[in-house]
Amino acid sequence: MSDPTATRPLPRWLSYEQTNGPLPERTDVLVIGGGIAGTALAFYLARGGVDVALVERGELNREASGTNAGSFHIQLAIHQLPAAGSPTADTERLLEEARLNLAAYEVWNALDEELDVPLGVHLTGGWMVAETEEQLQVLHDKRVLERQAGIETEVVTGAELRRRAPFLAPDLAGASYCPQEGHANPLIAAPAYALRAHEHGATIRTHVAVQAIERRPGGGFRVTTSAGEIDAQRIVNCAGAWAGDQARLAGLRLPVRREGLHVNVTERRARLLDPMVQHIGRRLTLKQSSDDTFIIGGGWPTPAAPPPRRYPTTWESAAGNTAVALRVIPALADVRVVRTWSGVIVFTDDLSPVVGGSTLVPGYHACVASTGFTLSPLLARRLADQLLDPTGTPPFPPAYDPDRRMTAGRTTP
Amino acid sequence: MDREHHDVLVVGGGPAGLSAATVAARHGLDVALVEERVTLGGQVHKQPGPGIVVRDPAAMGREYREGRALIDAAEASGATIMTSTAVVAVEGDAVVLVPDGGRARTVRARRLVLAPGAHDRPVAFPGWTLPGVLTAGGMQTIVKAQRVLPGRRVVFAGAGPLALAFPAQLLGYGAGIRTVLEAGPPPRIGDLLRIAGAAPGNRHLLQDAVRYRAALLRERVPLRYRRIVVRAEGDGRVEQVTHAAVDADWRPIAGSEEREPADVLCLGYGFVPSIELLRLAGCDFDFDEQLGGYVVRRDDWLRTSRPHVLAAGDGTGVEGSVVAVAEGRIAGLGAALDLGAIDAATAEREAAPARRLRGRRQALTRALRRMHDVGPGVFELTTPETTVCRCESVTAARLAETIDGTRDINVVKALTRAGMGPCQGRSCQRQVAAMIARRHRQPLGAVELATPRMPVRPVPIGALADDAVTGRTLFMRQDGDADVPAGELADE
Numbered sequence: 001m002s003d004p005t006a007t008r009p010l011p012r013w014l015s016y017e018q019t020n021g022p023l024p025e026r027t028d029v030l031v032i033g034g035g036i037a038g039t040a041l042a043f044y045l046a047r048g049g050v051d052v053a054l055v056e057r058g059e060l061n062r063e064a065s066g067t068n069a070g071s072f073h074i075q076l077a078i079h080q081l082p083a084a085g086s087p088t089a090d091t092e093r094l095l096e097e098a099r100l101n102l103a104a105y106e107v108w109n110a111l112d113e114e115l116d117v118p119l120g121v122h123l124t125g126g127w128m129v130a131e132t133e134e135q136l137q138v139l140h141d142k143r144v145l146e147r148q149a150g151i152e153t154e155v156v157t158g159a160e161l162r163r164r165a166p167f168l169a170p171d172l173a174g175a176s177y178c179p180q181e182g183h184a185n186p187l188i189a190a191p192a193y194a195l196r197a198h199e200h201g202a203t204i205r206t207h208v209a210v211q212a213i214e215r216r217p218g219g220g221f222r223v224t225t226s227a228g229e230i231d232a233q234r235i236v237n238c239a240g241a242w243a244g245d246q247a248r249l250a251g252l253r254l255p256v257r258r259e260g261l262h263v264n265v266t267e268r269r270a271r272l273l274d275p276m277v278q279h280i281g282r283r284l285t286l287k288q289s290s291d292d293t294f295i296i297g298g299g300w301p302t303p304a305a306p307p308p309r310r311y312p313t314t315w316e317s318a319a320g321n322t323a324v325a326l327r328v329i330p331a332l333a334d335v336r337v338v339r340t341w342s343g344v345i346v347f348t349d350d351l352s353p354v355v356g357g358s359t360l361v362p363g364y365h366a367c368v369a370s371t372g373f374t375l376s377p378l379l380a381r382r383l384a385d386q387l388l389d390p391t392g393t394p395p396f397p398p399a400y401d402p403d404r405r406m407t408a409g410r411t412t413p
Numbered sequence: 414m415d416r417e418h419h420d421v422l423v424v425g426g427g428p429a430g431l432s433a434a435t436v437a438a439r440h441g442l443d444v445a446l447v448e449e450r451v452t453l454g455g456q457v458h459k460q461p462g463p464g465i466v467v468r469d470p471a472a473m474g475r476e477y478r479e480g481r482a483l484i485d486a487a488e489a490s491g492a493t494i495m496t497s498t499a500v501v502a503v504e505g506d507a508v509v510l511v512p513d514g515g516r517a518r519t520v521r522a523r524r525l526v527l528a529p530g531a532h533d534r535p536v537a538f539p540g541w542t543l544p545g546v547l548t549a550g551g552m553q554t555i556v557k558a559q560r561v562l563p564g565r566r567v568v569f570a571g572a573g574p575l576a577l578a579f580p581a582q583l584l585g586y587g588a589g590i591r592t593v594l595e596a597g598p599p600p601r602i603g604d605l606l607r608i609a610g611a612a613p614g615n616r617h618l619l620q621d622a623v624r625y626r627a628a629l630l631r632e633r634v635p636l637r638y639r640r641i642v643v644r645a646e647g648d649g650r651v652e653q654v655t656h657a658a659v660d661a662d663w664r665p666i667a668g669s670e671e672r673e674p675a676d677v678l679c680l681g682y683g684f685v686p687s688i689e690l691l692r693l694a695g696c697d698f699d700f701d702e703q704l705g706g707y708v709v710r711r712d713d714w715l716r717t718s719r720p721h722v723l724a725a726g727d728g729t730g731v732e733g734s735v736v737a738v739a740e741g742r743i744a745g746l747g748a749a750l751d752l753g754a755i756d757a758a759t760a761e762r763e764a765a766p767a768r769r770l771r772g773r774r775q776a777l778t779r780a781l782r783r784m785h786d787v788g789p790g791v792f793e794l795t796t797p798e799t800t801v802c803r804c805e806s807v808t809a810a811r812l813a814e815t816i817d818g819t820r821d822i823n824v825v826k827a828l829t830r831a832g833m834g835p836c837q838g839r840s841c842q843r844q845v846a847a848m849i850a851r852r853h854r855q856p857l858g859a860v861e862l863a864t865p866r867m868p869v870r871p872v873p874i875g876a877l878a879d880d881a882v883t884g885r886t887l888f889m890r891q892d893g894d895a896d897v898p899a900g901e902l903a904d905e
Contacts, residue, residue, distance in 0.1 A: 013818045016853065059821050066827060187828055191818075267835060267871060291830070310823075310864045315502045315509050315519065318867070320882030322874045333875035338835050340866050 008118040013191045014198055019060070019206045023227045027053040027203070029387060030223060030232035032210050032246055034058075035065035037367045037376040038238030039193035039204075043115075044384030046200035053232075054194075054202060055225060057209035058308065061190035064240050067343030068373045069263065069295045070120075070186035071276050071285060072108060074101050075128055075153050075178040076142045078280055079299060079370075080351060087142040093351065094142075096399070098149030100353075101371075104378040108184060111377055117192035119184045120290065126181030126276040127165055129172050129328055135281040136173040142280075143176060153178045167273045169330050181276055183287065186373055213249040220363060221250070234387065236365040238380075241344040242307075243354070243368045247402075250364050254354055254402055260302035260311035261343050264318055266335045268292040277328060284324040294335060296325045302342040313340035345370055350404075355379050356386070356396040358403050366402045417520045419445045421748045422508055423492075424500045424690060425528035427455020428734045429726025429741035431483040433526045436745030436763075438490035440754040445493040445520070447500055447510060449870070453487070454480040455530055455734070456550060456727075476734075483738065502867035503527075503694045506721055509867070516876050524721055524748040527691055528741060531684035531705060531727035534787070535840045538794035540645030540654075541680075542803050549579050549681030556586055564677030565589045568654050570642040571681030572596040572787065579681055580634065581625035590634050592673060594656055596663050596682070596788065599638040643670065643794055645678050654678050663788025682791060684731040689837065691729075692865035694722050700858025702787050703778075704730030706843065707862065714747030714760075715740060723747055736774045739767040789857070792847035801848075802841040804834020812848055820853040822846060826863050835871050838863060 029045055031038045034056025045052040060066075080097055082090040112119050130136040139155050146153045156164060157174035165175065194204050205227065212224040213235070220233045239246040241258035269292060277286045278298065285298035300317035318340055326332050346368050348354060353369035367383050369375040386393045398404070423434040426448025438444040487494065495510070501517070502509040508525065511517045533548035540546065547555075547563065549571060555561050562583075567590045569580045580593045629636050637656075643665055644655040658669035685705035688698070696717035697710045708730040715723045725744040726737035743764050750760040795801060797810035807829045815828045822845060825831060831845055832838030838845075846860040868877075 012814065015817050016819060019818070059819055059824050062821075062824065062827075265833075266874070312504075313866060315504060315507075315517075315867065316882050319517070319877055319879035323878035323880045323882065326874055326878045327880075334873050336835075336871035336873050337868060337877055338871045339833065339837065340868070341864075 010188065011117060011192070011195060014195055014204060018198065019194075019204050021203075021205070023055070023205055023208060023225065023230050024053055024203055025229075026231040027051050028232070029053075029234045029236060030055065030221070030230060031236050031238055033238035033240060033243075034060040034190070034194065034204070034206060035063055035238065035240050035372070035376075036061070036190045036193065037065070037240065037369070037372055037380055038236075039190045039197060040377050040380035041236055041238060041367055041384055042202040042204065043193045043197035043200065044381050045387060046197045046202035048384060048388045050384075050388060052197070052202045053230065054197070054204050055208040055210060055227075055230075056204075056206045057226075059206055060194055060204075061187065063242075064343050064345045064372060065190050065376070066186055067263070067341060068186050068345075069285065069287065069297055070183040070373065071126075071287065072101075072105050072182050072184070072374050073371055074105060074151055074180045075126065075146055075176065077128070077278055078283065081138070081142075087138065087145055091145065093399070094145050095149050096397070097351070098146055098151055100378070101374060102150055102180070104375045105180060107378045107381060108374075111189070115192045115196050117188065117195075119188050119192065121182065121184045122290075123180070123182040124274045124276060124287075125177060125179045126278065127168070127175045127177055128278045128280050129168060129175040130280050131327070132173055132281065138280050139174060139176040146178075151178060152180060165273075165275075167329050167331060168277075169328055172328070176280075177275075183276065184373075185290075189373075189377075210246065210249060215250070215361065234363045234365065236367055236383070236387075238367050240368060240372060241346045243346055243366060247364075247366065250361050252358055252361050252364065252402070254366060254368070255350065255404060256346050256348050256354060256368060258304075258344050259347050260304055261297060261345060262300040262302045262313050262317035262321060263295060263297040263341050263343065264321060264337050265339050265341070266294040266296070266332075267338050269294065269335055272329075272331060279324060279328060282324045283321070284328060286325050286329065293338075294325075294332065296321055296337075298324070311342040311344055313342050346372070350399070352399045353379060354402050355383055355400045356402060360403050364402075417518065419443050419493075419520065419522045420752055420754075421445075421524045421526060421745075422447065422520060422522035423526045423528060424508070425455070425530055425726065425728065426450070426453035426494070426496065427528060427530045427726060427737065428480070428483055429530075429728075429737035429744070430455075430526065430528035431487045432738045432741030433528060433723075433725055433745035433748070434492040434494075434741075435483075435486045435490040436742050437526075437748050437754075438487075438492040440746075440749040442749060442752060442754050444491070445495065445522070446487065447498050447508075448494070448496045449499040451497050453484045453494070453496060455737075456553065479734075499870045500690060501870050501872055503690055503722075511868075511870070511872050511876055517872060517879075523752055524723060525694070526741075526744050526748060527694070527722060527724045527728065528726040528737070528744075529687040529690055529728035531686050531731045532839060533680065534682045534685045534705070535843060536680060536682050536791050536794070537799060537801050537809075537841070537844045538643055538645070539796050539799050540647070540651070542800050543645055543647055543651050544649070545647065545651030545676055546645055546678045546680065549679055550684070552583075552677075552679050553579070556583065556588075562586060562588050564675075566591050566675045567677040567679055568592050568594070568642070568656075568673065568675040569679045569681065570594040570596075570640075570654075570656065571679075571683070573681070573683040578625050579679075581628040583679075584628055584632050584634070590629075590632070591675065592656075593629060593634055593636045594640040594642065595636065595638045596641045596659060596791065597638065597786070598661075640669075641665070641791060641794075642678060642680070651675055651678050659788065659790055661788065662790045664790035664793065683787065684727060685843065686728045686730060687839070688728065689839075689865060689869040691717065691722075691724055692862070693867055693869065694719055696722060696724070701730065702857065704732070706857075714750065715744040716747060716751075732774060732778055736771050739771040739774070742767040743771070789847070792844060792857075793851070795844070801844050802829070802831035802834065802838075804836050804840070805830040805832075807831040807841070809848070812845060813852070816845075816849050816852045820849050820855065820860070822849060822860060822863050825849065832863055837866075837869065
């Protein structure tokens with residue numbers, strides 16, 4: 001597999017001094033959070049001529065945006081399915097999500113050129129395996145939906161599966177294949193957005209924590225930060241896993257919570273597989289990175305820890321996660337895990353992103369999504385369009401409304 | 414997962430671990446000791462490897478005999494001893510063990526005594542990754558455990574007490590040492606007086622020092638103070654080394670370079686504590702470069718900031734095997750006291766000799782400080798092309814470019830991969846931290862180390878995977894927050 005980052009050099013990222021200068025006294029849009037959503041939004045706004053300042057309490061790209069495995073999830077996955085298990089129970093939402101994933105991927109495919117930075121975007125295809133006949137049926141069911149949404153998937157079994165994916169355990173019930181899946185380098189996208197945003201005049205500030213938000217009588221906000229006060233006409237909460245805490249400062253409750261995820265990485269090994277491998281019934285996302293290490297995750301939990309501490313990883317998650325990996329790819333038995341890490345993701349109980357303006361707190365916006373790495377370029381661009389031209393741009397669907405009310409894990413109309 | 418419980422689990426089979434296990438077991442506690450190597454004894458008391466039978470212990474030297482005595486005592490104490498078993502994770506009172514070739518298992522203990530020892534202070538300079546460049550610890554392993562001499566023309570460069578002791582020992586094994594370079598200054602009258610003042614009870618150490626010096630003189634090995642190696646060169650392996658005079662900060666003085674042929678360059682810039690497990694356990698740290706950098710904070714009974722974790726020996730600050738033995742006893746007694754196996758008066762009485770010994774040795778360490786202060790110049794020898802992280806082949810230039818944008822070592826690690834390889838940053842992290850400190854004008858101790866992550870040793874997936882673990886279901890709303898109203902104005 002060729003890695004474009006190896007042939008085209010990366011630009012020089014922003015220097016420490018460029019991201020640690022004084023805070024401006026006022027800005028039109030204040031973006032809170034320096035992950036991929038915040039940096040993308042700062043870029044699209046600055047490019048559109050908006051006065052924008054971004055504040056990040058730590059370093060850019062250090063939370064979910066930079067700690068995820070960089071996969072584009074296109075085919076429907078285990079975490080999107082309704083608890084009942086069958087995709088047919090929640091058709092409308094799944095169709096909408098499938099279309100959104102596809103649209104996001106199209107933005108990604110043009111992003112390399114848009115930012116003029118090699119982002120390591122690769123189309124590798126992806127397998128979703130089934131161990132049991134019931135799981136195989138789920139693959140068939142979701143394939144119908146995926147086809148409707150324009151996602152190409154096929155279900156492969158038996159000798160053909162063994163021929164096309166010889167690394168998979170021979171006794172799996174089957175697997176679905178999606179040629180549109182792939183990945184990008186999660187360490188590059190947000191710094192690239194930040195660099196280009198800065199070049200378009202955005203102010204990017206790291207090590208600035210938002211501590212209080214006061215609504216000003218004439219509209220707009222006075223924001224108190226660890227680096228002083230800043231007045232902003234509009235605010236966009238791009239704080240990802242910590243978006244709920246941030247919203248509370250403005251008096252809002254967002255329908256979000258956070259979860260720590262455990263990831264394992266192995267030593268480098270001779271190339272075994274290019275496509276991503278997932279499991280429709282158990283928690284597994286696996287791929288061999290361009291460094292030839294295996295990255296094994298898929299939703300195993302970590303305990304929480306207060307910032308600035310990172311969430312710890314646990315032996316139990318490592319043992320459970322690698323057991324699924326070993327069941328699916330037996331050749332991994334003698335491959336050594338050298339490290340684990342944690343990423344903290346934002347999670348919405350109704351599984352929809354939280355994007356757009358609040359009507360409860362006018363001028364306050366959010367741009368938050370669980371699969372933020374895949375979705376943020378698309379969502380940030382659409383939100384920027386709305387902020388640039390509030391009347392001429394179609395609004396986000398009601399399902400994304402930051403003010404939506406949640407009960408028992410599903411939205412109520 | 415099977416569950417194995419002990420009163421005390423001691424990690425590390427060196428002098429500190431052995432004496433901690435011995436003392437705790439003698440007081441009736443159920444003690445287990447884990448050592449990742451095949452043999453017990455640690456670095457200084459390293460025992461010959463499997464297959465080597467010792468017929469004449471007297472001929473093996475004092476360090477071997479002292480080590481043997483510690484091992485014999487531990488084996489007789491009733492403690493369960495597991496060698497060839499790596500500790501790869503610590504979570505609360507649980508420790509994950511991986512026996513060589515076996516499956517991982519979790520062991521719980523009411524008290525953990527961590528005695529992980531130390532490793533060579535890594536130093537990077539052009540050519541340091543060439544074959545033939547060895548650390549003192551690595552060379553010691555080769556010579557002591559395998560009885561092999563790795564070269565004919567050895568240049569030894571280092572600092573600290575070992576800079577004399579180790580080459581002298583090597584001479585005893587018949588090694589061809591051409592030059593010994595000591596980065597520190599020659600001893601002055603004042604130093605000698607201070608050492609003499611600290612000497613009662615340390616006399617045999619001074620005698621050793623004199624003996625080492627004499628051995629070098631006898632073999633006409635030039636001993637040159639205030640010089641460090643700045644470069645190693647060769648076609649496929651070391652053929653030539655360049656050394657230079659340095660100032661008090663160990664920064665090379667222009668025009669003082671000398672070249673000399675060598676087939677082995679042995680580096681002994683002191684040791685740094687192996688702190689991975691202590692960091693994983695969540696203990697608090699202080700910074701003291703002379704003790705090896707990041708040193709764990711402890712109380713009188715060597716308890717860390719984590720109440721069930723005690724720590725002893727060179728892994729807590731490098732002070733040598735005598736202090737390690739004393740600390741092992743104190744920690745063993747501290748664990749026995751905490752678990753109610755002895756009363757406070759007994760613990761104090763039994764700890765008194767060890768405390769006195771430890772105090773004396775620490776006085777000597779302080780007396781030696783001026784001579785062996787580690788200068789920052791030793792971390793500034795790289796050129797842009799020099800590989801700093803050898804596991805992931807990351808150059809100083811690549812690191813410098815990244816460090817320009819951040820002072821967070823985690824970001825540097827993520828962007829460059831420095832420290833992501835099998836050694837988990839043990840070789841490069843200090844160098845990277847020094848680069849950050851220099852670029853951002855911070856003291857070295859102010860640079861936070863990368864987030865500690867398990868496993869601290871690589872573990873095969875076959876040994877780690879456990880089908881019995883299912884874990885709680887993620888992505889499902891947990892009981893208890895079902896009624897959190899969303900989409901409403903919050904109260905505050």
